[in-house]
Amino acid sequence: MAIEFSLQSAAFIGISALISLIGWMNYRGLEYVIKNYRWVFVCLFLLPMSVVYDFFMYFRNWIVFKMNSAPKQHDKKVKDVQDQVKKWDSDGCRRQMCTARPGWMTISFRQGLYKKSSRKIKVNLVDILEIDSINQTVRVEPLVSMGQISAFLNPLGWTLPVLPELDDLTVGGLIMGVGIETSSHKHGLFQHCCVGYELVMADGSVVKCSATENKELFYSVPWSYGTLGFLVSAELKIIPAKTFVRMEYTPVYSQEDMVDTFERETMKKQNNQFVEGLVYSKNTAVIMTGNLTDEADFDKINPIGYFWKPWFFKHVEGFLKKGPDVEYIPIRHYYHRHTRSIFWELQDIIPFGNHPIFRYLFGWSVPPKISLLKLTQGETTKRMYEKYQIIQDMLVPMASLQEALNVFHEEIKMYPLWLCPFKLYNNPGMVHPKGDQDEMYVDIGAYGSPKAINFDAIPTTRRLEAYVTKVNGFQMLYADTYLTREEFRKMFDHSLYDKMRRKLSNCERAFPEVYDKINRKVRT
Ligand SMILES: Cc1cc2nc3c(=O)[nH]c(=O)nc-3n(C[C@H](O)[C@H](O)[C@H](O)COP(=O)(O)OP(=O)(O)OC[C@H]3O[C@@H](n4cnc5c(N)ncnc54)[C@H](O)[C@@H]3O)c2cc1C
Numbered sequence: 001m002a003i004e005f006s007l008q009s010a011a012f013i014g015i016s017a018l019i020s021l022i023g024w025m026n027y028r029g030l031e032y033v034i035k036n037y038r039w040v041f042v043c044l045f046l047l048p049m050s051v052v053y054d055f056f057m058y059f060r061n062w063i064v065f066k067m068n069s070a071p072k073q074h075d076k077k078v079k080d081v082q083d084q085v086k087k088w089d090s091d092g093c094r095r096q097m098c099t100a101r102p103g104w105m106t107i108s109f110r111q112g113l114y115k116k117s118s119r120k121i122k123v124n125l126v127d128i129l130e131i132d133s134i135n136q137t138v139r140v141e142p143l144v145s146m147g148q149i150s151a152f153l154n155p156l157g158w159t160l161p162v163l164p165e166l167d168d169l170t171v172g173g174l175i176m177g178v179g180i181e182t183s184s185h186k187h188g189l190f191q192h193c194c195v196g197y198e199l200v201m202a203d204g205s206v207v208k209c210s211a212t213e214n215k216e217l218f219y220s221v222p223w224s225y226g227t228l229g230f231l232v233s234a235e236l237k238i239i240p241a242k243t244f245v246r247m248e249y250t251p252v253y254s255q256e257d258m259v260d261t262f263e264r265e266t267m268k269k270q271n272n273q274f275v276e277g278l279v280y281s282k283n284t285a286v287i288m289t290g291n292l293t294d295e296a297d298f299d300k301i302n303p304i305g306y307f308w309k310p311w312f313f314k315h316v317e318g319f320l321k322k323g324p325d326v327e328y329i330p331i332r333h334y335y336h337r338h339t340r341s342i343f344w345e346l347q348d349i350i351p352f353g354n355h356p357i358f359r360y361l362f363g364w365s366v367p368p369k370i371s372l373l374k375l376t377q378g379e380t381t382k383r384m385y386e387k388y389q390i391i392q393d394m395l396v397p398m399a400s401l402q403e404a405l406n407v408f409h410e411e412i413k414m415y416p417l418w419l420c421p422f423k424l425y426n427n428p429g430m431v432h433p434k435g436d437q438d439e440m441y442v443d444i445g446a447y448g449s450p451k452a453i454n455f456d457a458i459p460t461t462r463r464l465e466a467y468v469t470k471v472n473g474f475q476m477l478y479a480d481t482y483l484t485r486e487e488f489r490k491m492f493d494h495s496l497y498d499k500m501r502r503k504l505s506n507c508e509r510a511f512p513e514v515y516d517k518i519n520r521k522v523r524t
Contacts, residue, residue, distance in 0.1 A: 039352075042350060042368055046369075047362065047366065049368075050365065050367070054369070071128070073127075077141075078200065081123055081230055082200050082205075083204075084122065085200055086204040088510075094119075096510060097511060098112075098114055098119075098120060098121070099123045099226060100120035100123070102115070106173065106371070107173065108478035108479075112517055112518075113522050114512060121230060123172075124143065125142055125143055127140070128140050128141075128149065129233060137235050137236060138153065138158070138236050138238050139233055140236065141233055142175075142231045142233070143172060145168050146164055146166065146168070146169045146335075147336065151332070157241055159331065160193060160239075161237055163181055164180060165181065167339050168369070168370065175197070176222070176223075177225060177477060178477070180422055180443055181335075182288075183273055183274050184420065185422055185423055186423065187423070188425050189222070191221075192425055194234055195211075195235040196235040197209050197210075197221055199217075201504060201506075202504060202506035202507045202511065203504075210235075219427055223492065224497065225477070225518060226517075241292065241331055243293070243296070243331060244292070244293050244294070244328040244330060245331060245334040246292075247288055248324070248325075249287075250286065251285075251323065251324065252285050253320075255282060255402065255405065258277070258284075258287070261287045262442075263398060266398070266442075267398070267440055273291045274290035275287070275288070275290075275421050276419065276420055277418075277419030278317070279417040279418075279419060281415055286317070292331070293328070301327075301330075303333050304334075304337055305333030305339075305340070306333075307363035307366070308363050311344070312341065313338070313343065314341075339367065341366075342367050342370065344448060345391075345448065346367055348389070349368070350366070353366060388449050388450075390414065390448070390457065391480070392446050392447075392476070393443050393446075393475075394473060395441050395442070395444075395468075395474040396441060396468060396473035397439060397440070398421065398440040400471040401419075401444075403471070404444055404467070404468075404473075405444070408446060408464070411464055412446060412455060414448050414451055417444055418447075419442055419444060420443040421440060421441070422441050423439075423441075424438065424441045426439075429496055430493055430496075430514075431474055432493065441473070465483055465491075468491075469490060469491050474491060477518045481519055485515050
């Protein structure tokens with residue numbers, strides 16, 4: 001009798017709580033609940049799912065690697081891609097082609113609608129093929145990720161000259177899209193560190209290209225978003241790695257000092273291997289310079305990548321109070337320093353994620369996979385992100401940095417901002433300086449919820465795009481772009497690209513133009 005009574009009471013309490021919760025959600029509105037309490041879903045479901053997913057993918061990749069995907073299988077796998085393309089041709093080329101990788105698996109926060117309507121070609125090429133230490137190159141397949149490559153190269157004493165941050169970024173995405181890192185002021189973008197590409201073309205042939213062989217194709221592949229052919233391998237430059245990065249943190253307290261210091265460390269001090277700025281307000285920033293070294297002051301070693309360590313951008317902010325300092329960071333910890341907090345995106349999703357209690361208890365389970373975040377976001381979450389968030393990387397000439405910072409302040413008043421300098425080589429292709437010389441540019445990364453009262457996603461982004469075009473800059477295309485086709489063609493030089501699309505057999509039938517893959521209207 002007593003048990004029956006307590007079961008009834010428990011059921012009553014449970015049902016009442018559920019009704020109150022639904023009533024409260026109704027009263028507050030779904031938008032409010034998602035905006036303020038998404039962390040409940042993320043912590044209870046996504047973090048455990050991410051751990052299981054990581055474990056599963058690690059195990060799966062290991063099996064693929066060991067059993068049927070050893071590097072010697074490369075030619076067979078390329079032949080399989082060729083066969084699929086030839087079959088598309090013999091079937092009458094009815095739908096245009098794209099890679100079969102699901103849109104939710106990519107790092108970009110958007111998914112292309114073309115994935116639903118196109119013929120999907122499986123390009124499951126996940127292996128590191130060979131390393132040539134004499135010529136200092138490594139040959140890899142396109143789905144090799146940055147986490148995989150640093151784990152492979154660093155213990156052998158090598159690294160990529162430009163190794164973009166997030167573990168899950170892939171070689172294919174960084175070549176067909178764009179890749180950048182804090183060493184880019186010395187080495188250029190990811191594409192500038194590539195020696196050659198191997199592609200399966202729209203007629204099913206395999207073509208190799210480099211700066212000396214099929215030169216025009218080589219220069220038109222970067223930023224082409226898979227609209228010229230399927231990348232099946234790439235040869236990348238490698239350079240010697242060392243154990244630590246010696247980091248110097250320089251806090252600055254005025255905008256003039258910020259721009260001067262950043263410019264000086266990038267352009268005048270040629271010996272800095274890494275330069276990065278985190279801007280915390282209109283007048284405060286910490287400028288970081290790094291150099292590879294094998295020696296370190298023992299008490300200054302800081303393995304920032306351990307899960308219980310503070311998020312990197314929070315750690316760096318501390319130097320605004322503490323003053324300038326030096327640290328020695330283990331090399332892989334340095335490369336993936338923004339991974340755990342997805343730069344600072346995670347603070348909007350798990351607001352207490354940097355609290356020591358959370359870090360020590362659950363830090364090992366973050367970050368949630370971006371792919372799972374995308375896969376599990378409903379229409380309301382998507383709409384809210386669009387309304388309240390901005391994720392953009394705008395590339396502007398270094399000479400416009402101060403003006404650009406003021407424009408960003410005016411339009412979004414949102415901090416931190418990421419500053420990453422890069423040398424833009426005067427090579428042919430979609431993205432090059434307007435003049436006839438190499439030019440120093442800077443990537444201004446804005447990720448989060450703008451504080452400007454007049455922020456309105458579309459008009460604000462349109463104004464930022466117009467400003468960037470005016471100063472001969474570029475927008476990274478993983479982000480939302482509202483450029484019209486004409487504006488897009490003004491920002492990106494299509495002369496070589498158009499020529500190649502006309503020249504390459506079957507290309508225009510096989511693939512859409514870049515604009516038709518990346519503009520906001522064709523992405524959800
Ligand atoms: C939160 C966040 C953080 C980021 N941080 C950085 C950063 O630190 N540094 C940086 O450089 N970038 C960064 N990016 C942007 C990133 O560079 C782009 O998203 C990039 O395109 C890589 O993404 P991916 O590997 O997921 O490629 P995908 O999005 O999968 O691919 C990009 C394009 O390339 C095409 N493609 C890919 N593989 C092939 C192939 N084998 N053949 C033909 N076409 C192919 C795809 O069809 C697609 O059009 C960030 C983006 C986000 C959202």
